[in-house]
Structure formats: structure tokens, C-alpha cells
Amino acid sequence: MYVYDKHDQTFVEARSQEFRDQVKRRLAGELSEDEFKPMRLMNGLYLQLHAYMLRVAIPYGTLSSDQMRKLAYLAEKYDRGYGHFTTRQNIQYNWPKLVDVPDMLDELAKVQMHAIQTSGNCIRNVTSDPFAGVAGDEWIDPRPTAELLRQWSSLHPEFAYLPRKFKFAVTGAAEDRAALKFHDIGLKVKPGADSEPLFEIWVGGGQGRTPRIAVLFEDKVELVDLLPKLDSMLRVYNLHGRRDNKYKARIKILIAEYGLENYRSDVEEDLALQSLEPFAPAVAEYHRIAKDFERTDVPPRSVSSPKQEPQSPGLTAWIKQNVTSHKIAGYGVVSISLKPKGGIPGDATAEQMYALADLAERFSLSELRITHRQNIVLPYVPASDLAELYEELVVHGLAEDNVGLLSDIIACPGLDYCALATARSIPVAQTLSTRLRERESREDLSGLTLNISGCINACGHHHAASIGILGLNRAETENYQITLGGSSNDNASVGEILGPGFSQEEIPAAVDRILDFYQASKQPDENFNQVYQRLGKSAFKEAVYVAA
Amino acid sequence: MAKKVKTDQIFVLTANDLSSGDIVFWSGESRWAQEITSAHVIAANEQDTFTEIASASESANEVVGAYLTPVERKNSDLQPVELRERRRVAGPSIAYGSPVLPQKIAA
Numbered sequence: 141m142y143v144y145d146k147h148d149q150t151f152v153e154a155r156s157q158e159f160r161d162q163v164k165r166r167l168a169g170e171l172s173e174d175e176f177k178p179m180r181l182m183n184g185l186y187l188q189l190h191a192y193m194l195r196v197a198i199p200y201g202t203l204s205s206d207q208m209r210k211l212a213y214l215a216e217k218y219d220r221g222y223g224h225f226t227t228r229q230n231i232q233y234n235w236p237k238l239v240d241v242p243d244m245l246d247e248l249a250k251v252q253m254h255a256i257q258t259s260g261n262c263i264r265n266v267t268s269d270p271f272a273g274v275a276g277d278e279w280i281d282p283r284p285t286a287e288l289l290r291q292w293s294s295l296h297p298e299f300a301y302l303p304r305k306f307k308f309a310v311t312g313a314a315e316d317r318a319a320l321k322f323h324d325i326g327l328k329v330k331p332g333a334d335s336e337p338l339f340e341i342w343v344g345g346g347q348g349r350t351p352r353i354a355v356l357f358e359d360k361v362e363l364v365d366l367l368p369k370l371d372s373m374l375r376v377y378n379l380h381g382r383r384d385n386k387y388k389a390r391i392k393i394l395i396a397e398y399g400l401e402n403y404r405s406d407v408e409e410d411l412a413l414q415s416l417e418p419f420a421p422a423v424a425e426y427h428r429i430a431k432d433f434e435r436t437d438v439p440p441r442s443v444s445s446p447k448q449e450p451q452s453p454g455l456t457a458w459i460k461q462n463v464t465s466h467k468i469a470g471y472g473v474v475s476i477s478l479k480p481k482g483g484i485p486g487d488a489t490a491e492q493m494y495a496l497a498d499l500a501e502r503f504s505l506s507e508l509r510i511t512h513r514q515n516i517v518l519p520y521v522p523a524s525d526l527a528e529l530y531e532e533l534v535v536h537g538l539a540e541d542n543v544g545l546l547s548d549i550i551a552c553p554g555l556d557y558c559a560l561a562t563a564r565s566i567p568v569a570q571t572l573s574t575r576l577r578e579r580e581s582r583e584d585l586s587g588l589t590l591n592i593s594g595c596i597n598a599c600g601h602h603h604a605a606s607i608g609i610l611g612l613n614r615a616e617t618e619n620y621q622i623t624l625g626g627s628s629n630d631n632a633s634v635g636e637i638l639g640p641g642f643s644q645e646e647i648p649a650a651v652d653r654i655l656d657f658y659q660a661s662k663q664p665d666e667n668f669n670q671v672y673q674r675l676g677k678s679a680f681k682e683a684v685y686v687a688a
Numbered sequence: 689m690a691k692k693v694k695t696d697q698i699f700v701l702t703a704n705d706l707s708s709g710d711i712v713f714w715s716g717e718s719r720w721a722q723e724i725t726s727a728h729v730i731a732a733n734e735q736d737t738f739t740e741i742a743s744a745s746e747s748a749n750e751v752v753g754a755y756l757t758p759v760e761r762k763n764s765d766l767q768p769v770e771l772r773e774r775r776r777v778a779g780p781s782i783a784y785g786s787p788v789l790p791q792k793i794a795a
């Protein structure tokens with residue numbers, strides 16, 4: 141894992157101290173809310189529906205045991221005993237008091253964490269593949285690139301007030317596990333000559349009220365050219381991105397309105413004017429960072445254990461569903477579901493977070509990951525320890541064997557917490573997960589996704605799911621719109637609105653009808669989106685509305 | 689400026705406590721209360737007066753984000769008219785942070 145050098149540590153501690161002073165001045169009345177609000181937002185502190193909310197960055201979703209333990213401690217001491225892992229691989233605390241936030245930030249700084257740039261119109265926490273460094277299909281570890289971007293973008297003076305927020309994702313494997321094409325900029329890292337990284341740059345993706353799939357800006361960008369190019373891309377967006385209408389301010393709208401070719405030629409023009417000197421250390425820095433991510437402490441393990449203990453059906457099912465092959469023989473990548481039957485997607489109690497920290501220490505070289513699907517990953521589990529780990533997970537309520545199944549639902553906080561929400565998402569997810577777990581015991585519901593957002597901002601990625609649910613407010617009553625056919629993988633697609641919305645009570649039956657129709661219509665080896673493409677919206681619409 | 693509303697519409701003044709972030713309601717006795725049951729009921733033609741009270745309390749750093757929200761009387765209780773405000777008053781509808789019950793290992 142990346143370890144802060146003294147510059148990183150000094151910077152984070154100084155920021156925490158600065159915010160302590162700002163809070164003190166706010167509470168003393170020396171700063172008005174108008175003056176204070178941009179400062180708190182730059183430190184991840186929102187005022188939500190019921191209380192303040194602190195969003196803590198988990199850079200590229202990678203955590204150490206000590207960091208997870210600290211997150212548990214913050215939940216226990218300063219919040220109500222739990223936290224919520226988000227689709228941006230961050231964690232949110234829903235009930236901190238303003239007076240306590242400086243202490244929370246000091247605690248985070250002790251373990252090389254912070255909440256900087258988790259809000260505001262700046263470059264946000266860079267997300268990445270949760271299987272980075274361990275995936276069997278990986279070409280190159282994306283995290284050194286993500287860390288380089290973190291260093292380049294942290295408090296970048298020119299990009300602190302962009303037209304809108306700006307999100308990066310980086311992957312380096314055949315399978316897209318980071319929804320790359322739904323980001324403002326997505327970087328796909330591949331090995332070039334001498335195994336040096338080469339970058340594909342995708343631009344203009346996003347969700348929200350105008351969902352867009354990113355388009356290829358350039359392939360085969362060399363490491364030495366990466367930061368100058370991104371700097372120019374951001375500068376042109378900063379100049380031309382719309383500031384008159386926040387709904388049209390993201391780079392996806394600039395690309396759509398101004399055109400990719402015009403944008404590209406402006407970037408080239410800007411690049412020609414740039415001094416490359418400030419970027420000179422980037423290549424050496426990348427290699428310095430990359431060394432931190434190389435794990436040289438992975439003990440060799442035998443591929444098969446000499447004596448095979450009989451497995452319980454629960455363990456067998458959990459291994460089948462939640463354990464993925466590792467690039468090192470004798471190890472597995474373990475995904476821990478935060479989607480228990482009837483539970484709250486992405487929530488973990490302080491007790492569970494402490495347990496996860498301990499389990500990572502015992503079984504996974506003290507390392508954990510957060511996924512954009514709101515689950516946890518232990519990336520280095522010896523195959524011979526899987527049974528013991530499973531038993532521990534059962535004790536802590538973390539052994540649901542549904543990763544990658546339909547009940548592995550993404551849901552944003554919705555109207556239970558969020559000030560911008562138009563309807564609740566969590567109770568819908570809870571009802572559906574209870575029903576879907578029952579269906580999953582009888583039929584194969586793998587290869588489909590179900591995502592729920594509590595408003596058109598789409599933090600719950602509903603556009604990018606096979607079955608998307610969007611909560612709306614219709615005449616002060618919650619109403620839910622269904623979209624079908626979305627996907628966030630390499631063949632990314634935006635779901636289509638099926639028809640008129642449903643009440644919260646009607647949603648489970650509507651989802652059942654979609655699944656019944658899919659199961660009755662699918663041909664061998666066809667997945668949901670293939671069936672949807674083949675039969676079209678009208679066939680599904682008829683099945684859902686006419687049959688109702 | 690106050691919005692155009694029905695003349696018989698009633699309101700409460702709500703905000704968040706600056707330091708704790710807790711939801712509060714103006715109780716009409718120069719105080720903010722935590723329960724809507726203690727809220728002072730404001731008539732449509734009193735909106736400007738209470739908007740000034742809200743600004744003064746914000747300037748005094750007692751509360752943040754103060755605004756008037758329409759309410760109606762349900763039996764003898766006050767209930768916000770808007771969906772968002774109803775949820776804000778009721779709190780999250782879910783059992784958050786609940787202790788985890790150990791699952792039984794499938795035999």
C-alpha cells in the first residue's frame with residue numbers, strides 16, 4: 141500500500157489544523173455560514189436532511205487494517221455506531237456534531253486519511269478497481285496511477301473551482317469493475333514497451349439527469365505525457381464548461397455541445413503552450429509510488445491442501461459466490477457482502493468494522509478494499525484459510541453469499557438521509573433483497589444488477605443497472621420509475637425508462653414480473669441485457685404493465 | 689420575499705442547531721425546541737416577521753439553514769405538508785446501526 145511521505149503527512153495535518161481553526165471561528169461567530177460553507181464542503185462536511193454528514197475519502201478504495209479500525213472508532217465515538225460505504229468507495233458518517241469534526245479529522249490524519257475533496261466542484265476522490273493488484277485478468281496495477289492523480293489534483297490551485305465536480309476512475313484489467321465509462325475521465329492502463337504504462341483516456345461519461353457513456357479521447361498516451369494532457373483537458377473544461385446552469389456544467393455536456401473534435405483540438409493547442417517542467421518529476425514519482433504497491437511479503441502457499449476437510453453447504457455456496465481467483469496461486473480474493481437479506485446496502489456497524497480490521501490482519505496481509513458496489517474485499521486470503529474466515533464472518537453477520545447476484549443491490553442513502561432526495565431508496569432495497577434472496581434460492585439470478593437512486597442525481601447508479609429504480613416525488617408521494625438494460629461494464633449502456641412509475645408497494649411485484657418474463661424468454665447463455673436488446677422495451681413493457 | 693400561498697396556510701420555522709446539527713423548531717419564546725410539537729404556529733401573513741427572526745438567529749450563530757415550511761394539523765398534531773419535511777421530522781424510516789445477529793452456519 142502507498143505510505144505517506146513527510147510532505148503528505150505535513151499537508152494532511154496542516155489541513156486538519158486549519159479546519160479546526162475555521163470551526164472555532166464559525167462557532168465564535170467570526171465566520172458566517174456563507175463564509176464557512178465552502179470551507180466545510182472542501183473538508184467533506186455537508187448539512188444533510190437530519191444532521192451534518194462527514195464523507196471520508198478512501199483513495200482508490202484501498203484500506204489498511206489500522207485505517208479500517210480508525211473508521212470503526214470514529215463510528216463508535218463520534219457517530220451512532222455505524223457508517224455507510226458509498227458507490228465512490230468512500231465512507232459517510234450520518235450524525236457527527238460540528239464541534240467534533242476537527243477531532244475526527246485529527247484522528248484520520250493519524251492513519252494517513254482525510255476528507256479533502258470529497259465535496260465541492262473540484263477533482264474528487266479517484267476510484268479504481270477493488271481487485272487492483274490481485275485480479276487474475278489484470279494487465280497493470282491501476283493504483284500507482286490513481287495515487288499520482290491524487291497527488292496532482294489535491295488542492296490543485298487552478299482546479300479548485302471547476303464548473304462542477306469532476307470524477308476520475310482508473311482500471312488496469314480486462315474486466316471493468318470500476319464503471320470507468322460513467323466517469324468524467326476514465327483511464328485504462330495497459331502495459332506498453334518495457335512494461336511502462338500506456339493509457340487509454342475516456343472522457344465525458346456521467347450519470348445524473350443526463351447520463352452519458354464516455355468516449356475515447358486518445359489511446360496509447362505515455363506516462364510522461366499523462367499529467368500534462370490531463371492538465372490541459374481540465375483547463376479547457378474549466379474555460380468552456382458552463383457555469384450558467386449547474387445541470388449543464390459537467391464535462392459530458394461540454395463534449396456533447398462543443399463536440400469531441402473541437403475539445404480535442406483546444407486541448408492540443410493548450411498543450412503546445414504548456415511548460416512541461418512542472419511535470420518533470422511525475423515519471424520518477426510514479427515508479428516510487430508503484431514500489432509501495434508491490435507486495436513482496438506474500439508467503440508462498442501450496443495450491444491444494446493435503447487433507448480436504450468436508451465443507452458445509454454454506455461454505456461451499458459462499459466460496460462459489462464470493463471468492464474470485466487470485467493472480468497468485470494458493471490465494472483467493474474474498475468479497476464480503478454488505479447486502480444481508482433485508483439489510484441496508486453499504487452499511488456496517490462499528491463492531492463489524494472492527495471485526496473486518498481484525499480479519500484483514502489475520503487473513504489478508506492487513507489489507508482491505510471497498511468496492512463501488514458497496515462491498516468489502518479481502519485481497520490476500522490463503523485458500524487454506526477460507527473455511528476459518530467464513531466461520532468468523534458468520535459470527536459477525538458478514539457471510540451473505542450473494543456477491544454478484546441480483547440481491548447485491550446498490551442503493552444510495554435516499555430520503556432517509558439525503559437533503560437532495562426525492563424518495564427513499566433503502567426501504568425499497570430492503571424489501572427487494574428479502575424477496576430476491578428467496579428467488580435466488582430457487583433460480584439463477586447471476587449476471588443481472590439492480591441499483592436504486594433516491595433522486596435524479598443517480599448516486600445509486602440506477603442508469604447503469606440491468607434493472608434500475610429511481611425514486612421520485614409525485615405530488616408529495618414517493619413514486620418509482622424503472623429503467624432496464626443499463627450496464628457499467630466494458631459494454632456500458634444507459635438503461636431505458638420502461639413506463640409510468642410505481643408506488644413503493646407496487647415495486648416488488650413489478651420486479652417479479654420483469655424477472656418472470658426474462659426467465660421465460662431467455663435462451664441458453666443469454667444474459668438479461670441480451671434478452672432486453674433482442675426483445676426490446678415494448679415486450680418487457682407489456683409483460684410488466686399489461687400483466688399487472 | 690414570502691411566496692404566494694393560501695391565506696389560511698400555516699407554517700413552522702425550522703433549522704439545524706449550528707453546533708450539533710440537530711433539527712430544531714422555533715418555539716415562540718426566543719427559543720428553539722427539538723420537537724415539532726413545541727413549534728410556534730405561524731400564519732401566512734406573519735411569514736416576513738419570522739423570516740427576520742430566522743435571519744437574526746442565524747446571525748447570532750444559534751442555528752443554520754433556517755426556513756419556513758408549510759404544515760397542517762392532523763388531529764391535534766402538526767404535520768409538514770411536503771414529503772421531504774415529513775421525513776425530516778420523522779427521522780430515518782429504517783433501523784440503522786442495528787446490532788448484527790449471528791447467522792446460523794448452514795449444516
Ligand code: SF4
Nearest residue numbers: 552558561594595599
Ligand atoms: S442520488 Fe440523490 S438521494 Fe441519492 S444520495 Fe445522490 S443526491 Fe442523495
